[in-house]
Amino acid sequence: MTGLLVLALYVGAFFGSFFIAKRVFKSAFEKKGFNRLKTVTFGDESAVTANRVASIVSIITVFWLWVAFTNSVIPLPKMPGPFSGDTSFTYTVQLEDGTTDEAKVSVRVYREDIQQTVDENGEPGREPAAIEIEPGEGFAKNDTLTIARYAFKVVNVWKNDEVSKKEGSKIITINGQPIEPGGEIKTDDGTIRLTEKGTPTFEPAKGLRMARLYLPAPEVVLQRFIWLNKEGYQGYTLFEHTRYSLQRVLLGFFFGALIGIPIGYAMGLTGWARGWFDPIVEFMRPIPPLALIPLIIIWFGIGEIGKVVLLFLAALWIMIIAARSGVSGVAISKVHAAYSLGASKWQILSKVIVPNSLPDIFTGARVAMGVCWGTVVAAELVAANVGLGKMIVTASKFQLTDIIIVGIIVIGVIGFAIEVGMRKLETWLIPWKGKV
Amino acid sequence: MSGLLINDISMRFDLPNGGHVQALKNVTLDIKSGELMSVLGPSGCGKTTLLNIVAGFLAPTEGTIELNGHVETGPSSERGMVFQQGALFEWMNVRDNVSFGPDMKGVSRSESKEKVEHLLEVVGLQDFKEKAIYELSGGMQQRVALARCLANDPDVILMDEPLGALDALTREKMQSLVLDLWKDTGKTIILITHSVEEALLLGERLLVMAPRPGRVHKEYRLPFAGLGVGNDLREVKKHKDYAGTREEILEMIWSMEEEIMGRTEESA
Numbered sequence: 038m039t040g041l042l043v044l045a046l047y048v049g050a051f052f053g054s055f056f057i058a059k060r061v062f063k064s065a066f067e068k069k070g071f072n073r074l075k076t077v078t079f080g081d082e083s084a085v086t087a088n089r090v091a092s093i094v095s096i097i098t099v100f101w102l103w104v105a106f107t108n109s110v111i112p113l114p115k116m117p118g119p120f121s122g123d124t125s126f127t128y129t130v131q132l133e134d135g136t137t138d139e140a141k142v143s144v145r146v147y148r149e150d151i152q153q154t155v156d157e158n159g160e161p162g163r164e165p166a167a168i169e170i171e172p173g174e175g176f177a178k179n180d181t182l183t184i185a186r187y188a189f190k191v192v193n194v195w196k197n198d199e200v201s202k203k204e205g206s207k208i209i210t211i212n213g214q215p216i217e218p219g220g221e222i223k224t225d226d227g228t229i230r231l232t233e234k235g236t237p238t239f240e241p242a243k244g245l246r247m248a249r250l251y252l253p254a255p256e257v258v259l260q261r262f263i264w265l266n267k268e269g270y271q272g273y274t275l276f277e278h279t280r281y282s283l284q285r286v287l288l289g290f291f292f293g294a295l296i297g298i299p300i301g302y303a304m305g306l307t308g309w310a311r312g313w314f315d316p317i318v319e320f321m322r323p324i325p326p327l328a329l330i331p332l333i334i335i336w337f338g339i340g341e342i343g344k345v346v347l348l349f350l351a352a353l354w355i356m357i358i359a360a361r362s363g364v365s366g367v368a369i370s371k372v373h374a375a376y377s378l379g380a381s382k383w384q385i386l387s388k389v390i391v392p393n394s395l396p397d398i399f400t401g402a403r404v405a406m407g408v409c410w411g412t413v414v415a416a417e418l419v420a421a422n423v424g425l426g427k428m429i430v431t432a433s434k435f436q437l438t439d440i441i442i443v444g445i446i447v448i449g450v451i452g453f454a455i456e457v458g459m460r461k462l463e464t465w466l467i468p469w470k471g472k473v
Numbered sequence: 474m475s476g477l478l479i480n481d482i483s484m485r486f487d488l489p490n491g492g493h494v495q496a497l498k499n500v501t502l503d504i505k506s507g508e509l510m511s512v513l514g515p516s517g518c519g520k521t522t523l524l525n526i527v528a529g530f531l532a533p534t535e536g537t538i539e540l541n542g543h544v545e546t547g548p549s550s551e552r553g554m555v556f557q558q559g560a561l562f563e564w565m566n567v568r569d570n571v572s573f574g575p576d577m578k579g580v581s582r583s584e585s586k587e588k589v590e591h592l593l594e595v596v597g598l599q600d601f602k603e604k605a606i607y608e609l610s611g612g613m614q615q616r617v618a619l620a621r622c623l624a625n626d627p628d629v630i631l632m633d634e635p636l637g638a639l640d641a642l643t644r645e646k647m648q649s650l651v652l653d654l655w656k657d658t659g660k661t662i663i664l665i666t667h668s669v670e671e672a673l674l675l676g677e678r679l680l681v682m683a684p685r686p687g688r689v690h691k692e693y694r695l696p697f698a699g700l701g702v703g704n705d706l707r708e709v710k711k712h713k714d715y716a717g718t719r720e721e722i723l724e725m726i727w728s729m730e731e732e733i734m735g736r737t738e739e740s741a
């Protein structure tokens with residue numbers, strides 16, 4: 038249900054902000070440069086540029102949805118929250134002889150994440166004390182209940198009453214409204230139900246925001262991020278977890294490229310190498326690296342070597358194929374031109390084939406880095422002592438959702454940074470790519 | 474024994490389906506040093522194959538190639554090639570492309586510098602030395618290709634439709650350039666072209682080839698190349714024999730093309 042609401046709001050934001058932005062940021066919707074002179078642009082892909090206002094609003098929307106559906110302190114419009122504080126309801130007990138008596142249940146609802154909060158003195162928060170009450174008149178006595186948000190508790194009202202259920206007494210109204218076993222009464226602060234056996238239960242109102250366990254608020258994640266850098270988790274700081282993951286990727290990729298590129302060249306240049314490696318490459322290529330993890334663990338254990346070997350294998354086939362297609366992509370006229378300019382075989386390789394294959398190798402390297410980054414996290418999820426994947430999977434065992442989210446964000450940011458970095462490097466190293 | 478001798482060349486391609494193509498049959502040509510020969514013929518008559526054999530990239534099934542009395546069996550820097558397009562090295566700038574040949578032979582940059590600069594000037598690219606290949610227009614790229622070939626000082630220059638991808642105006646300018654270079658350097662040039670006009674204007678000798686099997690159909694000795702050196706090529710076209718020869722060759726090639734069409738229709 039909440040999911041559908043999020044979707045509806047998201048779709049609404051997409052269209053709503055479009056109509057608003059079109060009024061407010063007129064210049065962002067104008068065609069730029071040469072496109073201004075085109076009279077028809079629909080269907081002309083080259084005339085489509087990313088609208089920066091849309092990008093910014095898109096990020097703000099996601100952030101806002103995150104705030105709106107969590108118990109965040111950030112002052113943005115939010116969904117109705119869960120009830121927190123003191124409330125009460127009354128119940129009426131009727132005895133077999135028809136006499137009735139009313140009593141009150143005082144309820145104190147506290148934050149479900151109280152233990153994860155800190156007070157001014159740096160002490161972790163504790164469950165609050167129960168509300169002090171008077172027992173009251175009559176055979177039904179007043180009760181008290183202390184309950185966390187998002188929780189649900191049975192209220193044993195008979196505990197202190199002078200009558201018991203066994204004697205045939207039963208609850209007939211809640212807050213003055215008649216109720217049967219199995220029925221329920223909703224108030225603003227929560228829901229009171231009678232079980233089939235006639236015992237009342239109380240569930241504080243949840244609202245539409247998610248509990249910290251499911252989705253911590255942005256500031257909680259930020260605090261966790263800072264904490265992870267200072268204190269660390271599982272003996273390593275966030276930086277160290279990240280460094281280990283990155284180091285594995287770089288090592289695995291490095292060896293994959295170091296071995297894969299020469300093999301790819303050999304396959305592009307000699308029939309023996311092509312015949313030799315073709316079956317291996319064709320067989321290994323479709324196997325997802327993750328399927329190799331169990332074998333890698335058996336062979337190498339869960340240490341560094343196993344990880345690097347796995348990533349090496351993930352990068353190897355990609356780099357072989359990239360180098361090989363780089364060789365087959367060289368125009369025969371270039372090779373012939375070089376021969377008739379007096380180049381030796383070695384010069385053909387180093388001056389023509391290698392530079393000509395660089396664009397393909399770079400494309401392969403970009404793919405390989407992406408695959409390696411995905412694979413390292415997955416491998417760490419399965420088995421590792423340290424690393425972002427390890428951090429996430431351990432946190433999930435202790436339901437530390439905020440650590441999981443920090444991990445996911447770091448993985449995403451690094452993956453993005455790798456891609457952007459590789460692209461920058463590409464335009465710098467291979468300026469002729471795509472221009473011939 | 475100076476010059477290029479194409480000695481009774483035949484070329485048969487065996488096809489994977491068991492058949493074969495007779496791309497060339499008994500082609501014999503004696504090309505004197507310093508001659509400019511243009512080659513015309515309908516598509517598929519074996520022009521490229523002939524050039525590849527002369528360049529040494531293909532071994533003929535019969536016959537030999539002799540350059541200055543030596544039998545040639547592979548590519549070498551005495552026979553330079555100029556391709557239609559895309560044979561320049563994009564990862565090098567203009568100057569490095571031109572000095573590629575000397576570089577490969579281990580000639581130091583300081584030694585080759587003068588020649589490279591001179592050639593760049595000859596082809597009109599002295600201001601573009603540092604430019605990347607992809608920054609140049611098609612015509613400029615072909616100028617680089619010419620300069621690169623000349624930097625090696627080959628005896629023979631083989632050109633396979635070198636101006637085929639250029640627009641008409643650029644093409645005209647390049648034709649003049651080819652003529653001037655030929656005159657200045659005295660190189661032997663074999664130039665394959667699709668354009669009858671180009672073949673007439675540039676060929677001191679003009680070879681018309683016929684297909685199936687590829688063979689020499691007719692040979693002309695023409696005055697136009699000599700007249701064109703240093704002159705406006707459009708003036709040359711006004712020569713009294715020009716239009717007549719052009720019509721004759723066009724007629725010849727058209728009838729060959731029609732014959733090919735007829736034959737393919739029959740077999741279809």
Ligand SMILES: Nc1ncnc2c1ncn2[C@@H]1O[C@H](COP(=O)(O)OP(=O)(O)O)[C@@H](O)[C@H]1O
Nearest residue numbers: 486494496514515516517518519520521522523
């Ligand atoms: N490697 C090859 N294998 C088989 N047939 C070929 C090969 N190269 C060229 N041919 C055939 O030889 C003939 C001559 O080709 P080509 O020399 O390219 O002609 P042109 O350059 O005159 O258009 C054509 O029929 C072509 O199909």
Ligand SMILES: [Mg+2]
Nearest residue numbers: 520521522633
């Ligand atoms: Mg051809």
